[in-house]
Amino acid sequence: MANSKYEYVKSFEVEDKLMPSTWIVVRIDGRHFHQFSDEHEFEKPNDKQALELMNSCAEALLEEFKDVVFAYGVSDEYSFLFKKTSEFYQRRASKIVSILVSFFSSLYVMKWKTFFPLKELKTIPCFDARAICYPSTKIVRDYFSWRQVDCHINNQYNTCFWMLIKSGKTKREAQDLLKGTQTPEKNEILFQLGINYNELPAMFRKGSCVFRDKGEEIVKYNQDGDPVKRLRTKVGTVHRDIIGDTFWREHPEILSD
Numbered sequence: 001m002a003n004s005k006y007e008y009v010k011s012f013e014v015e016d017k018l019m020p021s022t023w024i025v026v027r028i029d030g031r032h033f034h035q036f037s038d039e040h041e042f043e044k045p046n047d048k049q050a051l052e053l054m055n056s057c058a059e060a061l062l063e064e065f066k067d068v069v070f071a072y073g074v075s076d077e078y079s080f081l082f083k084k085t086s087e088f089y090q091r092r093a094s095k096i097v098s099i100l101v102s103f104f105s106s107l108y109v110m111k112w113k114t115f116f117p118l119k120e121l122k123t124i125p126c127f128d129a130r131a132i133c134y135p136s137t138k139i140v141r142d143y144f145s146w147r148q149v150d151c152h153i154n155n156q157y158n159t160c161f162w163m164l165i166k167s168g169k170t171k172r173e174a175q176d177l178l179k180g181t182q183t184p185e186k187n188e189i190l191f192q193l194g195i196n197y198n199e200l201p202a203m204f205r206k207g208s209c210v211f212r213d214k215g216e217e218i219v220k221y222n223q224d225g226d227p228v229k230r231l232r233t234k235v236g237t238v239h240r241d242i243i244g245d246t247f248w249r250e251h252p253e254i255l256s257d
């Protein structure tokens with residue numbers, strides 16, 4: 001087809017290919033979720049249903065996009081890791097970022113009723129997103145450690161803060177009490193309020209990891225009524241420590257090239 005005289009406008013489009021042979025992380029983050037969680041009366045500091053909705057969206061995303069090998073989520077954010085060799089949309093940043101964030105946002109709306117059958121979705125959930133390239137598995141590990149440390153620090157602070165409020169302190173008093181405290185002091189405050197931090201749900205303390213894992217699946221039952229099983233890769237969510245080596249040693253396929 002002959003070019004029209006307008007075709008030249010295409011030359012204004014810039015190349016935005018992500019560096020080859022690097023791990024791509026796309027991190028999405030809820031826009032104004034402080035407000036969104038208030039409007040929808042999320043439990044403070046952690047709303048189990050809201051977090052499970054996020055996890056369910058992340059699982060569906062991994063089912064759809066096979067190049068995404070791992071995801072880590074906490075609060076209103078999720079990080080998605082593409083395998084190093086991915087050629088998804090020729091590694092074009094804007095395509096990758098926009099597809100992932102719009103897919104996730106649509107899922108969030110579609111699945112809302114399943115997780116909040118009695119709550120109307122009052123405002124539009126919206127997420128920002130960015131893509132970052134990491135050149136080595138060490139840095140990828142450090143990236144996820146950074147997010148999990150953040151999860152721990154925020155969750156411990158928020159748990160203390162809201163427990164102090166529940167015990168009758170004002171927001172100002174709670175803030176002043178927590179100023180400059182380290183982990184052991186916060187644990188002590190919680191202990192005195194009758195809470196053992198380590199017994200809180202792992203999803204709150206450690207965040208959520210989504211990946212493909214091998215599991216057994218019942219295909220049918222034979223004539224004796226015994227199950228016939230086969231191995232199958234299934235996307236699932238766990239709440240584990242990802243700072244130490246154990247998790248990664250148990251799942252070497254995630255970071256293998």
Ligand code: GTP
Pocket residue numbers: 029030031032033034035037038042043044045046047048050051075076
């Ligand atoms: P931007 O991301 O800059 O648009 O701001 P934001 O309002 O989304 O804040 P940010 O992403 O820094 O932090 C997420 C916020 O979401 C938290 O500060 C909480 O207010 C809220 N949030 C996330 N998860 C929960 C939850 O489980 N329960 C409640 N009550 N609030 C939550």
Ligand code: MG
Pocket residue numbers: 029030031032033034076
């Ligand atoms: Mg946010």
